[in-house]
Amino acid sequence: MTIWGLVVETTRSAGDRKHIEADVIAHVRGSRADALAELERRARSYSPEHPRSPRRRRLLRVGDGFLLVVDGAWQSFATRFTVAELLEDSAAPVVPEPVDAPSEPDAEPEEQADNVDQVERYPDGVPVKPAWLGRDDLS
Numbered sequence: 001m002t003i004w005g006l007v008v009e010t011t012r013s014a015g016d017r018k019h020i021e022a023d024v025i026a027h028v029r030g031s032r033a034d035a036l037a038e039l040e041r042r043a044r045s046y047s048p049e050h051p052r053s054p055r056r057r058r059l060l061r062v063g064d065g066f067l068l069v070v071d072g073a074w075q076s077f078a079t080r081f082t083v084a085e086l087l088e089d090s091a092a093p094v095v096p097e098p099v100d101a102p103s104e105p106d107a108e109p110e111e112q113a114d115n116v117d118q119v120e121r122y123p124d125g126v127p128v129k130p131a132w133l134g135r136d137d138l139s
Contacts, residue, residue, distance in 0.1 A: 003086040004035035010079040026124035
């Protein structure tokens, strides 16, 4: 199943120090339409740091996402919301190799596979319990 990254590029600081920073705010498993729907929900509720006293807010749909333009008293600030397919992640958790010996002797192989995939996750797909928690091979 495809994993989509929800990326937010937003204006930071103001005046001469104004610049753009990008963050991956979530990952969505499923179709591109599912990812765009989640991205739109987040874009509509997003409250940027700048301007401090917004006068006008415009949310526009673009090819891969949305563009939020907020006008302040003196300057406009832009935030771009983009859906992008995750192709590689150097910090992704390592998936352990399957073990031949069954962990539950009475369980059928299909049931064992289902138990491995049943990890409690937050709505954005991130596991509630980190994979490294409780491992004694880490120092």
